[in-house]
Amino acid sequence: MQKGSVQSEISILKEIAELLNEGTEIDCVLSQVLKKLLHVTGLQTGWIFLIDDEGKHVMAASESLPPALTFNHCAKMKEGHCWCVNRYRDGRLDKATNIIECQRIETAILEKTGDHAGLTHHATVPLRAGYERFGLLNIGSPNKTHFNQEELNLLEAVAFQIGTALKRIKLTLREQETMLITERNRLARDLHDSVNQLLFSLSLTARAGEELSESTEVKQTFSYMQDLAQEALGEMRALIWQLRPQGLENGLLSAFCGYADMLGLDLKTKVDGVAAFPGNVEEALWRIGQEALANCKKHAQTRHAFIKLSITDTATTMAVSDNGCGFHYDESQELPSFGLRSMKSRTEALGGTFNLASKLGGGTEIIIHIPS
Numbered sequence: 001m002q003k004g005s006v007q008s009e010i011s012i013l014k015e016i017a018e019l020l021n022e023g024t025e026i027d028c029v030l031s032q033v034l035k036k037l038l039h040v041t042g043l044q045t046g047w048i049f050l051i052d053d054e055g056k057h058v059m060a061a062s063e064s065l066p067p068a069l070t071f072n073h074c075a076k077m078k079e080g081h082c083w084c085v086n087r088y089r090d091g092r093l094d095k096a097t098n099i100i101e102c103q104r105i106e107t108a109i110l111e112k113t114g115d116h117a118g119l120t121h122h123a124t125v126p127l128r129a130g131y132e133r134f135g136l137l138n139i140g141s142p143n144k145t146h147f148n149q150e151e152l153n154l155l156e157a158v159a160f161q162i163g164t165a166l167k168r169i170k171l172t173l174r175e176q177e178t179m180l181i182t183e184r185n186r187l188a189r190d191l192h193d194s195v196n197q198l199l200f201s202l203s204l205t206a207r208a209g210e211e212l213s214e215s216t217e218v219k220q221t222f223s224y225m226q227d228l229a230q231e232a233l234g235e236m237r238a239l240i241w242q243l244r245p246q247g248l249e250n251g252l253l254s255a256f257c258g259y260a261d262m263l264g265l266d267l268k269t270k271v272d273g274v275a276a277f278p279g280n281v282e283e284a285l286w287r288i289g290q291e292a293l294a295n296c297k298k299h300a301q302t303r304h305a306f307i308k309l310s311i312t313d314t315a316t317t318m319a320v321s322d323n324g325c326g327f328h329y330d331e332s333q334e335l336p337s338f339g340l341r342s343m344k345s346r347t348e349a350l351g352g353t354f355n356l357a358s359k360l361g362g363g364t365e366i367i368i369h370i371p372s
Contacts, residue, residue, distance in 0.1 A: 012040045016158055020165035026050075029165060030061035034137075037158055038063055041151075043141045045119055047077065048127070048162075050135040054372075055089040057135065067114030068105055076104050076113070084124040088136055096125040096152035096159070102140070118142030123152060125159040129167040137162065196236050203229035237262060238294065251275065252282055256289050256307055263297045266304050273311030281370055284350055285309075285318055288343045292320040292366050295339060300324025300364065314372050321365035329358045343368070 019033050034046050047062040059077045069076055082103040087093035098121070105116050122140030126133055137159045139147075147155070203226055210222035253269045260267035277285065289307060296305045302324035310317040327336075335341045335356070343366065344354040352370035 012037075012154065013157055013161065015040060016161055020161055026166065026169055027060055029169070030162070031063075033158075033162060034061045034063050037139070041139075041154070043139055043144075045122075045141060046137070046139045048135060048137055049085060050127075051085065051088060051133070055085075057085055060135070066105075066117035066119050068108035068116040069114075071108065071113040076108050080104075080107075084122075084136055084138065088126060088133075093124065093126055093136075096123060096147075096156040098147050098152075099124050099138075121145045123147040123155055125152075125155045127159050127163040127166065129160070129163040132163070132167060134163050134166045191236065191239065196233070199229050199233045199236060203233065252277070252285060252289075253307070253309070255286060256293070259290060260293055260305060263293060264303065265293060265297060267293070268304075268306045270306075270308045271311070272309070275309060275311055277311075277316060281316060281350060284346045284370070285316070285368065288346055288366075288368055289318065289320060291339045291343055295337075296320075296322045296324065296364075299327075302363075312372075316370045316372065318368045319365060321363060323363045326358045326360050326362045326364050328360055329356060331356075340366075 015036060016033055019036055020029060030048050034048060038044060038046055045064045045066070047065065048060050049057045050060045051057045059074060062074070062077070065074065065077070084093065084099055101120055102122050105120060108114065109116055119140050119142050121144065122138045125137045125139075127135045127137055137155065139155060206222045206226035206229055210219050210226065213219050213222060252275060253271065256269065257267055293305060296302070300322045302322050305320065305322045308319045310319075329336070335344060340356065347354040347368050347370065350370050352368060355367040355369075356364070357367075358364035
């Protein structure tokens with residue numbers, strides 16, 4: 001490589017390892033490592049594809065792509081097939097190799113979408129840790145049409161470091177998610193065993209005080225205390241449901257029905273497709289559905305709500321609607337409540353889209369679309 005005589009492979013790998021060991025966010029780590037790799041090797045262009053178990057790829061990082069590949073927000077990189085991705089999918093690509101020509105650049109040239117800046121070829125290396133595969137590292141430079149074995153060996157070593165770091169980050173995130181669920185369960189249990197019981201005792205005491213008192217004013221005070229205690233109990237039960245979704249182990253719709261029953265709503269449900277979700281998607285749908293049903297209870301002035309789930313190989317769509325009073329909503333303005341903004345944020349965190357439709361007297365509908 002151009003700077004191979006100045007900086008040894010060991011020092012390059014050391015710098016890359018230091019970056020990888022510090023990072024905890026995948027996209028940020030990949031972007032920093034790619035930039036560092038190009039800097040220390042003297043190469044100019046690179047991109048990283050993360051590829052899931054079904055063969056679907058996303059461009060997780062890129063550096064100095066030519067205009068031909070950045071055209072229309074990098075559409076050529078985000079869609080379609082190419083030789084390196086196809087070879088990765090069918091198992092033929094298991095080590096660092098030269099790709100004679102880049103199919104994406106070739107297509108861009110034919111379609112005249114921009115200058116390729118002399119980039120026509122690239123090396124491609126699978127990202128792996130043991131038997132686990134995560135995607136591809138692609139490296140190129142203007143007018144460079146071949147990588148020698150020494151260069152490929154270095155890229156393969158870097159790719160292995162990246163794969164190992166990806167595995168570590170994913171394991172860490174999974175552990176954090178497990179710890180979060182455990183902590184939610186503990187907090188829910190503590191609230192149920194302490195605050196919930198105290199509120200229940202307060203309600204009984206207030207009722208006894210009302211029955212034993214002879215003064216009308218004192219009776220009214222105890223009655224008011226009992227009403228407040230009952231209202232607080234209802235809020236506490238809803239909070240415990242949100243922290244610890246009892247019944248979710250029996251499926252998302254079962255949990256929605258139980259939650260709606262607790263709120264006093266008449267919920268109708270419908271499912272198209274097989275309701276099997278990744279844990280993070282199910283968690284997001286559950287939290288979004290909870291918020292939507294709670295809004296129906298508080299604001300819609302109706303007891304009737306409807307949830308429809310549509311599941312395909314490519315996406316999950318959830319629609320939550322009611323036939324209540326509705327409200328005036330201007331799509332050009334910010335969402336009118338923190339709860340709605342939270343639903344939108346949860347959806348977009350999974351690469352999905354959030355849509356709200358409501359009008360005075362015409363009910364409200366929230367549609368969540370999350371790609372698989």
